Amino acid sequence: MTRARRQTLRLALIGWGAISRRIAALLAGASDIGIVAVGVRNAAGAADIPAGARLVTDPQALAGLDLDLVVEAAGREAVALWGEAALTHAAAVAVASTSAFCDTALLDRLLETAQAHGSQLLIPPGALAGIDGIAAASLLPLDAVVHRIVKPPEAWRGTAAEGLVALDGLTRPATFFSGTAREAASRFPQNANVAVISALAGIGLDRTRVELVADPAAGGNGHQLSVRGAFGKLDLAIENRPLATNPKSSEMTALGLVRLIENRIRPLVR
Ligand SMILES: NC(=O)C1=CN([C@@H]2O[C@H](COP(=O)(O)OP(=O)(O)OC[C@H]3O[C@@H](n4cnc5c(N)ncnc54)[C@H](OP(=O)(O)O)[C@@H]3O)[C@@H](O)[C@H]2O)C=CC1
Numbered sequence: 001m002t003r004a005r006r007q008t009l010r011l012a013l014i015g016w017g018a019i020s021r022r023i024a025a026l027l028a029g030a031s032d033i034g035i036v037a038v039g040v041r042n043a044a045g046a047a048d049i050p051a052g053a054r055l056v057t058d059p060q061a062l063a064g065l066d067l068d069l070v071v072e073a074a075g076r077e078a079v080a081l082w083g084e085a086a087l088t089h090a091a092a093v094a095v096a097s098t099s100a101f102c103d104t105a106l107l108d109r110l111l112e113t114a115q116a117h118g119s120q121l122l123i124p125p126g127a128l129a130g131i132d133g134i135a136a137a138s139l140l141p142l143d144a145v146v147h148r149i150v151k152p153p154e155a156w157r158g159t160a161a162e163g164l165v166a167l168d169g170l171t172r173p174a175t176f177f178s179g180t181a182r183e184a185a186s187r188f189p190q191n192a193n194v195a196v197i198s199a200l201a202g203i204g205l206d207r208t209r210v211e212l213v214a215d216p217a218a219g220g221n222g223h224q225l226s227v228r229g230a231f232g233k234l235d236l237a238i239e240n241r242p243l244a245t246n247p248k249s250s251e252m253t254a255l256g257l258v259r260l261i262e263n264r265i266r267p268l269v270r
């Protein structure tokens, strides 16, 4: 028997900002992946979507597009607005704005929709590396997960950090927040989506500890993860180059999403 695998993955992107544009640029030469729709809330800023893609502003317009995958890279509110329609009309939905999952009722509702429609909600690694290791380790009891996020002061501008630390004129690293992953992602939805990713891979939103640091000497957006448990010890550090068009978001987030997209269609999953 020959299994049928599609020749071309039918992909929709929700949001046409820094991450979606980077994904589209990285996939430009991929003949086996077609961006068939881009979902926006304001069509005015989306004149340059990929040729052949349909511009949609209503989540219900995802119906009838025969989608294999929807990738959300729009913002926390967009997950509630687009999530259920996407899980109804596509085989899988990957969410970048994972801070939305601090709302447990929303996550439960999306999982019910996925269950009802035979689709899957995918949590990409975001700006992180090593999430596969944490998720595997969590099959045995975990004692502690600590996630330290270190970014240059400009990455924290326009966020609640401004009320906690004087970002201008910092000469040393300043740890301005220490708390649970749920608190971190709720209060810093543009900078701490990753806290939800490490938390859902490991010991959950209320047991994962997060520290947020503004460091004038930081060469990029850094993530330091420390995991302890019955599996052993995991320590990792990654320093990501920010996206040129959004210093809050890392290049790695787009790269991780491209890997996820390719793995949905390529014969070799890596
Ligand atoms: N998981 C992770 O590790 C990471 C997650 N992120 C998250 O990914 C998301 C995208 O990041 P990035 O591309 O850098 O952000 P940008 O701000 O560059 O782009 C977001 C885009 O989404 C659009 N948008 C906002 N709301 C909606 C909506 N309801 N429907 C459709 N489009 C909408 C905005 O359009 P406009 O405002 O013009 O309407 C904007 O063009 C953010 O939530 C960010 O916090 C980022 C980095 C890492």
Ligand SMILES: O=C([O-])CC(=O)C(=O)O
Binding pocket: 126, 127, 189, 190, 191, 192, 193, 194, 195, 221, 222, 240, 248, 249, 250, 251, 253
């Ligand atoms: O890109 C990063 O370093 C992480 C990020 O912005 C987020 O989690 O929202």
